[in-house]
Structures are given as structure tokens and as C-alpha cells.
Amino acid sequence: MNRRKMKEDERPQKKQVVIVAMTSQLLLDITGPADVFTTADKCLQALGTAHGYDVMIVAPTADKKVISETGLAFSCKLCAMDIHTPIDTLVIAGNDYWEGNETVFEPFYTWLSGINEKNTRRITSVCAGAFSLAKVGLLDGRKATTHWNLSEQLKKHYPRIDVDANAFFIHDGPIYTSAGVSSGIDLALALVEEDFGKDIAIKVARHLVYYLSRPGFQAQFGSLLPLYENSNIGQKLQHWLSDHLQEPVDVGKIAAHFNMSVRNLTRVLQKQTGMPPAKFIEKLRVEKARKLLENTDLSLERIAEQSGLGNLISMRRVFLRHLMTTPSDYRRAFRTSLNTPEIKELLPIKSWDSFN
Incomplete structure (x- = not known):
């Protein structure tokens, strides 16, 4: 029995990726990183290694339901608050902070405030997910990014953050933030390369018909001048x-x-x-x-x-x-x-x- 237990303990463990699907957001915020990590796991399996990723999509609310902007609704097996074991990579995919329904998310924010380097190796966000990290203080004193159209709001509401509106993603210590929508794919590919090397990351990028390192900056996508009120x-x-x-x-x-x-x-x-x-x-x-x-x-x-x-x-x-x-x-x-x-x-x- 002891020998059997020892062999089980010696089995290579997959990296636990937890993606929190914040409601009312674009599906690609959620599915982009999920597809990258899942495809990387399949590539690694094809090479005969037991290492890889165990991807779990969870809801931020206790009802475990997620409704996207497209109207597509789905249920998760777990909500974020159900997870008490160490996480390798946490992904906060999007955010509907502007809806004014923060009360619904209070249990989630309480859970997120307990996330740190001791129980989570990497903490990441996609698009407006940076606002969740900012709300619980995880971005204080750090450099971060978000969707170019939200960068001014992030600066205004959280002045302790050094916001860079140009980068597709930014790495500051254990915190990784990415810009709008497809930038979550850019970040996920970079994390795969960080974990398993460039060759695996290239295989994943080719499978998804995507750049391993996308050329350009966010500045090329956004307007240089914002919309002003008529009186301005x-x-x-x-x-x-x-x-x-x-x-x-x-x-x-x-x-x-x-x-x-x-x-x-x-x-x-x-x-x-x-x-x-x-x-x-x-x-x-x-x-x-x-x-x-x-x-x-x-x-x-x-x-x-x-x-x-x-x-x-x-x-x-x-x-x-x-x-x-x-x-x-x-x-x-x-x-x-x-x-x-x-x-x-x-x-x-x-x-x-x-x-x-």
C-alpha cells in the first residue's frame, strides 16, 4: 500500500489553470486562453509526456452561471469560491464592473483578496479583468495594462497602478495583465512558452492559426482622440x-x-x-x-x-x-x-x- 501511494505521489502533476469567467463579457476573453492551454496539453500528450495543463472554467458567483454579451448562457461545475487548493495559473477573464452590481460579486472579491504568491504561482487578467485585480489591491505599485478603451478609467480609479495602454500584455512579478480580448491569447501563448518552451508554444500557435508573438501595439487599434461631449x-x-x-x-x-x-x-x-x-x-x-x-x-x-x-x-x-x-x-x-x-x-x- 505504501509503495502504491508513493508511486501515485511521484506521478507528474499537471499545472492547474483556473479561468474565472466574469459575466456579460466577450466569449473570447474566456475561450481564447482556455483553447491555448487545452491545445498545449494535447500537444504535450502527443509527445508522450504526462505534464501539461488541467484547465477549469469557474463562475464568479455562487449560482455558477455565466451569461455572455452574445446571450449565450452556460453553467460551470464550480464557482471560484469552491476552490481552496493551490492554483498554478489564475486567469480573471473580463469583468462587468460597470454594471453596478458589485454586491453580487462580493464573495468573489473576498476570495480573490486571499490569492497570493503562496497559493497561486501566477495571477493573470484578460481585458477588464485588471479591474478585479485592482479592486483587491493586487496591482498596487505594479505596472499593468487593460483594453485601450478602458485604460483611462483604470488610471483614474486606481492611481497607484502604473498603467501602460500600449502593450498587449505586461509581466510584473507574479502578476500578468493583458489588453483587450485577443490579447488573452497572446498572454496564454507566452505562458505556455514560459512553461514548456518555444517549440510547444509554436505548435499551439500554428494549430490555432495565430501569431506566437503578434506584431504591433494597442495604440494601433484605438483612437488617438477620445469622444468629447458637445460642450467640450x-x-x-x-x-x-x-x-x-x-x-x-x-x-x-x-x-x-x-x-x-x-x-x-x-x-x-x-x-x-x-x-x-x-x-x-x-x-x-x-x-x-x-x-x-x-x-x-x-x-x-x-x-x-x-x-x-x-x-x-x-x-x-x-x-x-x-x-x-x-x-x-x-x-x-x-x-x-x-x-x-x-x-x-x-x-x-x-x-x-x-x-x-
Whole structure:
């Protein structure tokens, strides 16, 4: 009996991955990391190793039910509060913190506050899951990321966090945070590589038809200028400047249009948008240029002229500063897929002009 027990104890243990499926979120927040770890386990089994991952999806509420934004509802075998054994990798997949129903999640937050380096090797989040980690203090004094559209909220509500809105994922000690949606796949692949090496991670990435290391930064996906209220001078300035970006535009001309002094315009714009006029105008020019790159066949030189960025060299420099990519690389990544010759050949439509 003792010999049998010893042999069982010596069996290689799989790494326990617990994914907390926060409700009302995109399914990919949950299924992306789950598919990566599950596929990695299958790859390892095919190589004849008993090591791998044991993936468990749990609910954050005692009723063990999860409802996604798509309306798909499913039940988990366990809720997070049922887990009292050590965890290798904890994944907080999404968050519906803005729903105002925090009372429902209080038992979960109490459980999460007990998670630490002693009982969990790695603590991770996908997208808005960073807000759950922040709420219980796990991100205090650390560098973290979240979806680009939520980064300002994370900074505002949790000033003790060093928020980086550009990275797809960030590693700070035992804490790993990832950006929006598909970035959870990026992070999960990085964790597989960390655990079992690059070869296994590449096998998983190929199986999922995904990059092992996705090129780019979050800045390429989000808008450089947020939506402002109608009363905000930023909104008024965007509306007026959209018809004048091809022209030489200086602060004096703008101030004159709004019947303001240059000093007062600068003060008000800085207060309401957090930017001086020159920076605001430059970001608006980049926004126009990226739209032209996405939706037209105009040459790069012509786009630089129409957006008021001068010439190709100047536009390239500005794109690298704001989007961390070149105009040509941006066009390849974000050009409408319905306008490529390959798609046109596969999907013959009488008039493709209607899509432009």
C-alpha cells in the first residue's frame, strides 16, 4: 500500500489553470486562453509526456452561471469560491464592473483578496479583468495594462497602478495583465512558452492559426482622440479642423475662429482635453491619415498632403511616434479586407464600389 501511494505521489502533476469567467463579457476573453492551454496539453500528450495543463472554467458567483454579451448562457461545475487548493495559473477573464452590481460579486472579491504568491504561482487578467485585480489591491505599485478603451478609467480609479495602454500584455512579478480580448491569447501563448518552451508554444500557435508573438501595439487599434461631449472645445475643434487639415493651421487662426485669444484657447484646450493645440492638431491629422490608409487607394504621398502631415518622411515620423508603426505597415494591417484582389476573386460582387 505504501509503495502504491508513493508511486501515485511521484506521478507528474499537471499545472492547474483556473479561468474565472466574469459575466456579460466577450466569449473570447474566456475561450481564447482556455483553447491555448487545452491545445498545449494535447500537444504535450502527443509527445508522450504526462505534464501539461488541467484547465477549469469557474463562475464568479455562487449560482455558477455565466451569461455572455452574445446571450449565450452556460453553467460551470464550480464557482471560484469552491476552490481552496493551490492554483498554478489564475486567469480573471473580463469583468462587468460597470454594471453596478458589485454586491453580487462580493464573495468573489473576498476570495480573490486571499490569492497570493503562496497559493497561486501566477495571477493573470484578460481585458477588464485588471479591474478585479485592482479592486483587491493586487496591482498596487505594479505596472499593468487593460483594453485601450478602458485604460483611462483604470488610471483614474486606481492611481497607484502604473498603467501602460500600449502593450498587449505586461509581466510584473507574479502578476500578468493583458489588453483587450485577443490579447488573452497572446498572454496564454507566452505562458505556455514560459512553461514548456518555444517549440510547444509554436505548435499551439500554428494549430490555432495565430501569431506566437503578434506584431504591433494597442495604440494601433484605438483612437488617438477620445469622444468629447458637445460642450467640450475638443469636439468643436475636431468638427472645424476636419475641413481645414490640408491647410496651414496655426493656433492664431484657430483662436480667431473661436473669438478667443491664443492664451485663452491654449488654457481651455489644455484643461478640457489635456493637450496643447499643436499636439491636438497633430493627433487629428494622424486620425485622418489612418482613415485614408484604411479606406482608399491614394498614394502615401497624397495621403500625407491631404491630412496635412506634409510629406512621406514627416508622416512616417509622426506615425512612429503616435502609433509605433509606419504608414505602409499600418495600411497592410488595417486595409479593408473587402477591397483586396484575392477577396474580390473569391466573392465576385457586381459593384465593389458600394463598399468603399
